[in-house]
Structures are given as structure tokens and as C-alpha cells.
Amino acid sequence: MDVLTIRDVARRCGLSEPTLRYYEDIGLIGPIGRDASGHRQYDTADLDLIGALSCLRATGVSIGDMRTYKANLANREETAAEQRDLLLRHAERIEAEIVAQHARIGYLRAKAAVWDARDHADGVAEAEAWQAVKEAAQHLGFH
Amino acid sequence: MDVLTIRDVARRCGLSEPTLRYYEDIGLIGPIGRDASGHRQYDTADLDLIGALSCLRATGVSIGDMRTYKANLANREETAAEQRDLLLRHAERIEAEIVAQHARIGYLRAKAAVWDARDHADGVAEAEAWQAVKEAAQHLGFH
DNA sequence: TTCTTGTGTTCAAGCGCTTGAGGTGTGTGA
DNA sequence: TCACACACCTCAAGCGCTTGAACACAAGAA
Numbered sequence: 001m002d003v004l005t006i007r008d009v010a011r012r013c014g015l016s017e018p019t020l021r022y023y024e025d026i027g028l029i030g031p032i033g034r035d036a037s038g039h040r041q042y043d044t045a046d047l048d049l050i051g052a053l054s055c056l057r058a059t060g061v062s063i064g065d066m067r068t069y070k071a072n073l074a075n076r077e078e079t080a081a082e083q084r085d086l087l088l089r090h091a092e093r094i095e096a097e098i099v100a101q102h103a104r105i106g107y108l109r110a111k112a113a114v115w116d117a118r119d120h121a122d123g124v125a126e127a128e129a130w131q132a133v134k135e136a137a138q139h140l141g142f143h
Numbered sequence: 144m145d146v147l148t149i150r151d152v153a154r155r156c157g158l159s160e161p162t163l164r165y166y167e168d169i170g171l172i173g174p175i176g177r178d179a180s181g182h183r184q185y186d187t188a189d190l191d192l193i194g195a196l197s198c199l200r201a202t203g204v205s206i207g208d209m210r211t212y213k214a215n216l217a218n219r220e221e222t223a224a225e226q227r228d229l230l231l232r233h234a235e236r237i238e239a240e241i242v243a244q245h246a247r248i249g250y251l252r253a254k255a256a257v258w259d260a261r262d263h264a265d266g267v268a269e270a271e272a273w274q275a276v277k278e279a280a281q282h283l284g285f286h
Numbered sequence: 287t288t289c290t291t292g293t294g295t296t297c298a299a300g301c302g303c304t305t306g307a308g309g310t311g312t313g314t315g316a
Numbered sequence: 317t318c319a320c321a322c323a324c325c326t327c328a329a330g331c332g333c334t335t336g337a338a339c340a341c342a343a344g345a346a
Binding site (some may be wrong): 012013014029047049050052054055058059076077080081083084085087088090091095096097100101102104105107108109111112113115117118119137141142 | 155156157190192194195198200201203219220223224226228230231233234236237238240241243244245247248250252254255256258259261262264280283284
Binding site for chain 1 (some may be wrong): 301302303304305308310311
């Protein structure tokens, strides 16, 4: 059970150091042990929870839901199905988000084509590009 | 040139009403005209800018960059190439983000499988699922 | 005519961090 | 041994919204 600094944990879990301190402040993780000079000492057991929370966070899960997830860890047996569903729900959320991201890429590229046409002072290309922007915008739900 | 309420604009551009007010407060859009009772009246000319900003925002573009984009609209000819590049850069950002999202989905599903195995008290399945979680975590950069 | 419903308004506070200022303790090089 | 870098600390303020409270106005029902 080796000891990790806040920097190590930040790198390995994809959270910033301030975020790790913040999560500890609000009781989402920890309390984390300290060495003689007050520096945090994470152990590998902390990594698993922090990694899971980091991933939940990256998918837009609220602090409240993360608390639920953490609280459920205490009584595994009863809440296993709930945990599974929470995770699957968020996986679906991300899938929806990916679809939206594709639509955004389409819009950005279409709009970039308009500016490219303008850069080359090509009125015909610009008109075509505008058409593509309109379609992309509809895909996004704009109008 | 028909007139739109804040609600119409919010729906058509995918921004919330408070966000639209906020963007006006900080000078990112507008100023927007008002009717006799102080309600905002957007016109269709506003929609194009707001739609573009909304999409930039959705891709994580900072308010500062949005200001640049808007400022560049004033002198189109000189900045056309810059506008195009700004948009393309952000399209690439989203592509990278999508890759990350796929990795997150993998992690969430793997973790869900662990809880599912626990729910069914299936030790063998749980051990296998853990293996998948480890792989998914590596994909995410979690050591 | 009053009363409710709906849509808007402003202003203040909260959220989930991020950034910055200012300080502490440890380790290495001169 | 002293200087300096460096990794960490706390605390406060800022960011980009969101939420909520309290109020204004217009239209239709009782």
C-alpha cells in the first residue's frame, strides 16, 4: 500500500489538484491522511473511488449523484442494482451527448466553409456553404 | 423582420433564458431592443450570431474566444481566414472529446458489469468484469 | 371588475470549480 | 550553511452560468 501525493492522484485520475482538495472539503472523498508537514497522502484504496468519481464527473454527473454513488458503496449488497443502473444511465447520457457533438462538428465545419469561401472571395462557394450551415443548424435544433 | 421573445430565442438557439440575459449583460450580444413593458425583442438578425455563439459555447469555447469571434465579424475581409481556423480548431477539439467520451462509456459499462455481477452474487463474473474495468481505466489514462 | 395565469423583468445568492496571493517545509547546489 | 527551487498548503475572489425571490404587465375567466 504505497503512498501517493496529490499530484500523482491528479495525474492518474484526471482531476486537478484544486478539485481534489475541493472534493475533500465537501466530504466527497477522504478524509485523506497527512504527513508531518501537512501534505496529503493518498493510498491506493482511495484511487478506485476517485477514479470512478472522476469519470462520473466527466459525464456531467452532479455532486449529489456522486454522493449517492459513494453512499451506496457502504451497503453494497442492497444497492448493487441501483449502482449498475446509475452507471448505465450515465453511459446513455454520454451516447446522446456524442450524437450532439457530431451535430456540432457538422455545424462548425459548415460555418468554417463559409469563412473559407469568404477568404477566397468565392461567392458561389459561399452560397453553397450557407446552405450546408442551414442544414447543420437544423440538425442542432436551431430553428 | 419578425420579432422574437427571449423564450423563442432560447428554444431556437439552445441557450437558456438566463444565459441570454447574461450574455447581454456582459456585452456579448445586443443590446437587444425592448417593447413597451420592458420585454426583450430579438430580431432574426440576432439569431445568426446567437446560434453561432451557442454552438461555440457547447464546444467549450471561452467567453473570451467568443468575443474574438464576434469582434472579427466587424471586419470580415481581413479576418475570414482567422474565423475559419477558429472554427476548425474547435471542431477538432470536439473530435478529441468524442474519443474521450467513448472511453468513458467503456469504463462506465465495465463498472456497471461489476455491479451487475455483485447484484447476482456471481463471483466469477465479477472477477472478469474487474479485468475489463482495469482495461477501460487504462484507456482513460487512469494509470 | 377583480382574479388568476402566463410570460417576462431585476437582483442576489449559490454551484462547481479555477486562479491567484501569500505562506510553509524539504531537498539540493554553491 | 545559506540560498534557492519546488511541491504543497490555506484562504479569498473570480468565472460562467443557474436558481430563486419578488415584482410588473397583459389577457382571459368568474
